[in-house]
Amino acid sequence: MTTSTLPDGRIRITLEQPGQMIVALPHLLGFRPENSLVVAAIGSESGQSLSPLIRLDLPPPEHEEAVVAYLEETFARHPGDGVAVVAVGAHPQHPPCELPHGRLIERLGIAFEKTGIPMPHPVWTPEIRGGARWRCYTDECEGVLPDEKATEFAALCVSQGRVTYDSLEEMARTLAPDDKAAVARRAKLLRKRREPMPLGACFDEVRRALLQARKGELGLSDDQVVRLADALGHSRVRDTCLSTATESVAGLPTDAEKLWLELVRRMPPPERAECAALLGYAAYVRGEGALARMALDNALEADPGHVLSGLLLRCLKAGIPPERVKAVGDPGQLGRLSTRFAGC
Structure with a gap:
């Protein structure tokens, strides 16, 4: 070698x-x-x-x-x-x-x-x-x-x-809900939402969560999970988050992926589809096809009409190499929005 x-x-x-x-x-x-x-x-x-x-x-x-x-x-x-x-x-x-x-x-x-x-x-x-x-x-x-x-x-x-997991089943268990009762509780909180957060507040919420992840602090409260669900539900925020998988900032892709995985385990459907798509994309671009497929299947289970997840899954099944899908999260294509995460 x-x-x-x-x-x-x-x-x-x-x-x-x-x-x-x-x-x-x-x-x-x-x-x-x-x-x-x-x-x-x-x-x-x-x-x-x-x-x-x-x-x-x-x-x-x-x-x-x-x-x-x-x-x-x-x-x-x-x-x-x-x-x-x-x-x-x-x-x-x-x-x-x-x-x-x-x-x-x-x-x-x-x-x-x-x-x-x-x-x-x-x-x-x-x-x-x-x-x-x-x-x-x-x-x-x-x-x-x-x-x-x-x-x-x-x-x-x-x-x-x-x-590296010892089996495919062990990998699958990492996406399972952390606490089904807690997930149901958060679903009720999400149903009680009144007004969506402004775009700037959405970016700030995700940035705070990324900073927490960089410090190894992934103990997210119910309120924080609900706010992140609201933030990632905004397509511009979700699309900008794709860039974390291709950023050159040391450690950011790994820390962001840990955050998306934690949210997949904590968030109810259909909101879970957004963080699952982010996890699937992150796994895809670094070459972990099995985890990517599990995450994208998870996203489509949460929201069968989720367009991004469906597109990425079709690319994965067609054997499209990771290098070709990286452009989806290219910070250059996302322009100034990627600067929202400066300092992470």
Whole structure:
């Protein structure tokens, strides 16, 4: 593994060995995948080493054709130098002399070859944990996975404040309501609102909350949650908040994302859709597709007609790389409104 700094300050990670790539997946996805098919573009046009990055449940035989067609279509739209393919999970019914999920990998290889996309070294591992063995489907190469928590890439992710969950279910639990009775209580308070806050007061309310988040103070009162729901319900405020995910101010994207997550857990529907959309966008632009999808699904559950969430979810399902959706929250496009958060 090697690292280099790009002109814009981003760090490029080059994963040179199959084992390095496999143990990087939990950190790239945000959780440890199980019984999964993971496919990523290598050296794609976005300039990222593994983008787009797609994880799917390993399909039953009757659904393999549909999965292959979806992946073929997605990566044909975002061609790179090839695709990296990792199958994770044992299969109790496969012959002992063969690798599990071999037919699925063969179908993928045929589909990608038809579209001119190389698929070098597709690999299999029963699980992504240090000491687990990995094997290649097309060559005789194999090896043992290093400790995924002790790699240079893992240390880099920790230094950037990224959290890696042990499972997809554990990640999903972070979006669950903190206290259902409290959420119901806040819903009643929101129904009693009379006049919406002026635009300036809305910006001030969000700015105060961001400053709290920067100090690690996320104990939000009922009244504060209600005021933030009112503030984020203003489209100009919500759209300006998108810029926090792409700001160059050290720590602001991470702290803002923590605030959106806390509000998702505390806010009732339909108001919850706004902070869930902000969380989904923030996760999307930093490459955590699983969390982004959960947050956007959460937003649409709170408000089925939420336009921004629907748009972002369609982009995510189409495999649009994060770099292409960053423009949604570009402070330059938002103009002077982004200066409302100066000092955060």
